[in-house]
Amino acid sequence: MTSPADLQQLLRGVALRVTRPRIAVLGAVHAHPHADTESIISAVREELPEASHQAVYDSLRVLTNAGLVRRIQPAGSVARYESRVGDNHHHVVCRSCGTVSDVDCAVGDAPCLTASDDHGFSIDEAEVVYWGFCPACSTAGSRP
Amino acid sequence: MTSPADLQQLLRGVALRVTRPRIAVLGAVHAHPHADTESIISAVREELPEASHQAVYDSLRVLTNAGLVRRIQPAGSVARYESRVGDNHHHVVCRSCGTVSDVDCAVGDAPCLTASDDHGFSIDEAEVVYWGFCPACSTAGSRP
DNA sequence: TCGTTTTCTTGACTGGTTCAGGAAAAGAGC
DNA sequence: GCTCTTTTCCTGAACCAGTCAAGAAAACGA
Numbered sequence: 001m002t003s004p005a006d007l008q009q010l011l012r013g014v015a016l017r018v019t020r021p022r023i024a025v026l027g028a029v030h031a032h033p034h035a036d037t038e039s040i041i042s043a044v045r046e047e048l049p050e051a052s053h054q055a056v057y058d059s060l061r062v063l064t065n066a067g068l069v070r071r072i073q074p075a076g077s078v079a080r081y082e083s084r085v086g087d088n089h090h091h092v093v094c095r096s097c098g099t100v101s102d103v104d105c106a107v108g109d110a111p112c113l114t115a116s117d118d119h120g121f122s123i124d125e126a127e128v129v130y131w132g133f134c135p136a137c138s139t140a141g142s143r144p
Numbered sequence: 145m146t147s148p149a150d151l152q153q154l155l156r157g158v159a160l161r162v163t164r165p166r167i168a169v170l171g172a173v174h175a176h177p178h179a180d181t182e183s184i185i186s187a188v189r190e191e192l193p194e195a196s197h198q199a200v201y202d203s204l205r206v207l208t209n210a211g212l213v214r215r216i217q218p219a220g221s222v223a224r225y226e227s228r229v230g231d232n233h234h235h236v237v238c239r240s241c242g243t244v245s246d247v248d249c250a251v252g253d254a255p256c257l258t259a260s261d262d263h264g265f266s267i268d269e270a271e272v273v274y275w276g277f278c279p280a281c282s283t284a285g286s287r288p
Numbered sequence: 289t290c291g292t293t294t295t296c297t298t299g300a301c302t303g304g305t306t307c308a309g310g311a312a313a314a315g316a317g318c
Numbered sequence: 319g320c321t322c323t324t325t326t327c328c329t330g331a332a333c334c335a336g337t338c339a340a341g342a343a344a345a346c347g348a
Contacts, residue, residue: 017294017345037335052297057336059295073219075271078335092265101263119245121236123276127219132267161314161325181304196328201305206326222304 014066025059034100090128096137169203178244234272240281
């Protein structure tokens with residue numbers, strides 16, 4: 001759990017204005033990792049019932065640009081957000097229920113960052129998504 | 145270039161009915177790797193002007209499920225399709241213009257497939273997306 | 289406290305994708 | 319070939335996450 005004062009510090013640390021919606025959004029992302037926008041809107045409204053969905057979308061974009069939250073969007077999913085930033089971690093996604101879990105990098109510190117042939121691209125990030133079935137869906141026979 | 149006869153063979157090989165729209169869609173995906181759905185619709189209509197967009201969407205889904213084409217969807221992008229399937233290759237995506245290029249796997253044959261902690265998931269695929277700037281956008285000063 | 293700038297609210301809108309029902313086509317069996 | 323059943327395609331409408339726009343409210347430096 002991150003206190004409002006800590007969240008405020010985070011915002012000031014990146015030169016962003018401190019507003020109630022931003023505090024609430026940042027808190028919600030900390031409290032609910034990998035939540036989609038709608039879940040974040042619900043969480044925000046528990047403490048700030050009047051918050052508009054637009055304010056949440058705006059806040060998420062601002063916070064993402066500032067590097068305070070990270071946006072992830074597995075194929076076929078809506079956008080999800082997490083507060084764990086700055087490290088080189090990846091995700092495993094359940095094909096059945098969409099659950100996302102964090103995965104530390106498999107092969108050392110900066111793995112996969114060296115593409116075999118980069119086609120002249122200047123690459124700054126390697127994103128890894130593992131696809132499979134979560135424990136619950138595996139045992140529930142949800143696998144095709 | 146893949147001939148209509150070859151495409152027909154591919155369809156029969158996976159027990160799919162051979163229809164004009166499917167041949168055209170499969171041909172378009174072969175001819176335009178990483179094309180989005182709208183581009184594929186345009187390409188299909190060059191040889192089959194009456195094809196509905198729904199037929200293209202349906203064909204793409206069926207072909208994807210059958211494993212004849214692969215659907216990729218980098219974060220923030222619409223769905224794109226390619227005919228290179230069955231090998232373990234990944235993609236590099238330009239942050240500026242969205243161009244996608246193929247990248248062979250960096251670290252051996254089945255890289256990254258061993259997550260450090262899989263949280264009990266049964267993982268069947270590791271998808272890698274490299275993010276950066278393509279040669280054109282790098283030199284054009286499009287980088288922020 | 290004031291004034292400027294940024295942010296939030298309200299409300300409408302966009303665009304890729306999907307849903308639904310009837311018409312047409314593919315393929316199996318005769 | 320011809321017919322019948324099943325699958326697929328077409329037309330048209332709907333969905334929904336996300337965005338755009340304009341005015342009101344809030345943040346914060348002076």
